[in-house]
Amino acid sequence: MPDEATTQETYPPPPDLARDAVAQPELYARADADRLAFWADQARTLLDWETDFTQTLDWDRAPFARWFVGGRLNVAHNCVDRHVEAGNGDRVAIHWEGEPGDRRTITYADLARDVRRCANALEGLGVKAGDRVALYLPMIPEAVVAMLACARIGAPHSVVFGGFSADALRNRVDDAEAVVVVTADGGYRRGAAAPLKASVDEALGDPARGGRSVRSVLVVRRTGQDVAWTEGRDVWWHDVVDGASEEHEAQAFDAEHPLYILYTSGTTGKPKGILHTSGGYLTGAAYTHRNVFDVRPETDVYWCAADIGWVTGHSYIVYGPLANGVTQVMYEGTPDTPTRERWWEVVERYGVTLLYTAPTTVRTFMKWGADLLSGHDLSSLRLLGSVGEPINPEAWGWYRRHVGSDRTPVVDTWWQTETGSIMISPLPGITTTKPGSAQRPLPGISAAVLDDTGAPVADGQAGYLVLTEPWPSMLRGIWGDDDRYVETYWSRFPGRYFAGDGARLDEDGDVWLLGRVDDVMNVSGHRLSTAEIESALVSHPSVAEAAVVGAADDTTGQAVCAFVILRADAARAVSGEGDEADAAALVKELRDHVAREISPIAKPRQVLVVAELPKTRSGKIMRRLLRDVAEGREAGDVTTLADSSVMGTIRAGLQGPA
Numbered sequence: 001m002p003d004e005a006t007t008q009e010t011y012p013p014p015p016d017l018a019r020d021a022v023a024q025p026e027l028y029a030r031a032d033a034d035r036l037a038f039w040a041d042q043a044r045t046l047l048d049w050e051t052d053f054t055q056t057l058d059w060d061r062a063p064f065a066r067w068f069v070g071g072r073l074n075v076a077h078n079c080v081d082r083h084v085e086a087g088n089g090d091r092v093a094i095h096w097e098g099e100p101g102d103r104r105t106i107t108y109a110d111l112a113r114d115v116r117r118c119a120n121a122l123e124g125l126g127v128k129a130g131d132r133v134a135l136y137l138p139m140i141p142e143a144v145v146a147m148l149a150c151a152r153i154g155a156p157h158s159v160v161f162g163g164f165s166a167d168a169l170r171n172r173v174d175d176a177e178a179v180v181v182v183t184a185d186g187g188y189r190r191g192a193a194a195p196l197k198a199s200v201d202e203a204l205g206d207p208a209r210g211g212r213s214v215r216s217v218l219v220v221r222r223t224g225q226d227v228a229w230t231e232g233r234d235v236w237w238h239d240v241v242d243g244a245s246e247e248h249e250a251q252a253f254d255a256e257h258p259l260y261i262l263y264t265s266g267t268t269g270k271p272k273g274i275l276h277t278s279g280g281y282l283t284g285a286a287y288t289h290r291n292v293f294d295v296r297p298e299t300d301v302y303w304c305a306a307d308i309g310w311v312t313g314h315s316y317i318v319y320g321p322l323a324n325g326v327t328q329v330m331y332e333g334t335p336d337t338p339t340r341e342r343w344w345e346v347v348e349r350y351g352v353t354l355l356y357t358a359p360t361t362v363r364t365f366m367k368w369g370a371d372l373l374s375g376h377d378l379s380s381l382r383l384l385g386s387v388g389e390p391i392n393p394e395a396w397g398w399y400r401r402h403v404g405s406d407r408t409p410v411v412d413t414w415w416q417t418e419t420g421s422i423m424i425s426p427l428p429g430i431t432t433t434k435p436g437s438a439q440r441p442l443p444g445i446s447a448a449v450l451d452d453t454g455a456p457v458a459d460g461q462a463g464y465l466v467l468t469e470p471w472p473s474m475l476r477g478i479w480g481d482d483d484r485y486v487e488t489y490w491s492r493f494p495g496r497y498f499a500g501d502g503a504r505l506d507e508d509g510d511v512w513l514l515g516r517v518d519d520v521m522n523v524s525g526h527r528l529s530t531a532e533i534e535s536a537l538v539s540h541p542s543v544a545e546a547a548v549v550g551a552a553d554d555t556t557g558q559a560v561c562a563f564v565i566l567r568a569d570a571a572r573a574v575s576g577e578g579d580e581a582d583a584a585a586l587v588k589e590l591r592d593h594v595a596r597e598i599s600p601i602a603k604p605r606q607v608l609v610v611a612e613l614p615k616t617r618s619g620k621i622m623r624r625l626l627r628d629v630a631e632g633r634e635a636g637d638v639t640t641l642a643d644s645s646v647m648g649t650i651r652a653g654l655q656g657p658a
């Protein structure tokens, strides 16, 4: 059976889901009738407010927004305590699995107690409302506890990927002037105990280089590995949190009180500290989580396989799911440890019903082959989500067919760190899905695709994606840099939010994301999307994954340069001695394939077969580095790569037989 879902195929919602889905068509009607009244209603229905708000939106100082003006709430109370007060304290909040196989079951009552203790411990370390706390942790429950404890006391957190370097950590700590760093001795990844505390020591060790704002380092014992200790600065979690009082009064904060800063990896320049606040952000996270995932808190087991170090982990592991009181799975490690069947064991063990992951992971599973899933009972799954980059129709089709047994809706969700929550996505009981399209703005969200002059493009045309009205979970700014906020997002098309993504509208008005605008190539004056060519390559049966860049070219301005990872069988066929001819034939076939699928203009100048692609920890291909290879330069800054050795592997492979 072919894996390909062609762009012509569409999938109506299953009839029973259409009938009883959480989101019904009237949601669009209500939002269209009165957008602000709609949001006010969502905020009041989904959240507990200590003081009701008096104005839904203050946009007088645009683009600096204030949502739910006058309202006061405590975010952690909304995510934990109120569920316990409602009698659901025994409901499992988190089924946690460590990579080595250790497991913990944490109920809402357990989580409430741990958050109160941690809040007391942070206050004991002198943290006050408004102080920033940096978190540098593996995917362990303490990460969730620490985030919520910060929210509880009104201290904005800044989570830094556990995979980032000491330098990256120091820059982020300094930019936010964090007073405490919460970390662990280490965490498990791919079977090994990776050190974290050592990086913190390196980041803070030399006051001349930075880290001077930090007074305390709170350390969770996870791996038991040896750590250096700075007396007077370092404290163990098990000493100060486990022993702290379980009583803690949650104070209400203004709706616009800062909740967190999250740095985006940024393709160039200094990372941007994206600022989110309390009432609007939590409304957006809870609303989208509930409707896009059709959440039934009593029965669902939800699994978002992201890392809390990026925004998907913030909105769809911590704030959205917990505000909605759902039971979820949290997994510490990689999908191939100890075997490539780990995920499917997890799905089976907990009866996961809702799964949310990234296209790159789906393509990895494609590469490994569908056989690995066949021995597992995946019948509990009823909805699959995708996020992080455009999902090519082949991966979409494979996901639905092999993970979703050709039964489950697939929702492709477009959003950004800056938007705080999902903006464009199908709704599972309403939308007839089209593989590869994120489709329509959610109710309450207004988007458009504009040409260079700021005019809306005609159906079928490509342009720039913008959001035309403010929304509750929008970023409130870039930490410490108001000018950059205005300049980056609001000046390209005045009055509209410029997302930095290219998009195309089809004849039904559905949105097709084309990748970052800086990933749009210009070949002989023709605009070509990297995503479109990648999608064409991946539709070839020999290709598992592809990344395309525009490399400088004397005649055409830019030329298409493709890096491909082959599927296992194709790779075997061209890897043996004396198989150069086969390899050359395959490269020719792939070039012709793209010419056929898109147009001769899109035919790659080069197709390079590689074993791996350089990716960030959130799974985004770093095309900048591939462009360096394609243009014959030393690769630039590799500090945000999940695995910094990948560039060496690529170069070594290319120097071998071509």
Ligand code: 6R9
Binding pocket: 264, 310, 311, 312, 386, 387, 388, 389, 390, 391, 412, 413, 414, 415, 416, 417, 418, 438, 499, 500, 501, 513, 514, 515, 516, 618
């Ligand atoms: C949530 C997240 C944001 C950028 C965004 C876009 C790309 C995310 C996508 C998608 C096409 C989707 N992106 N989801 N592109 N379809 N469903 O990923 O946040 O890390 O800030 O990245 O990711 O290019 O602009 P973030």
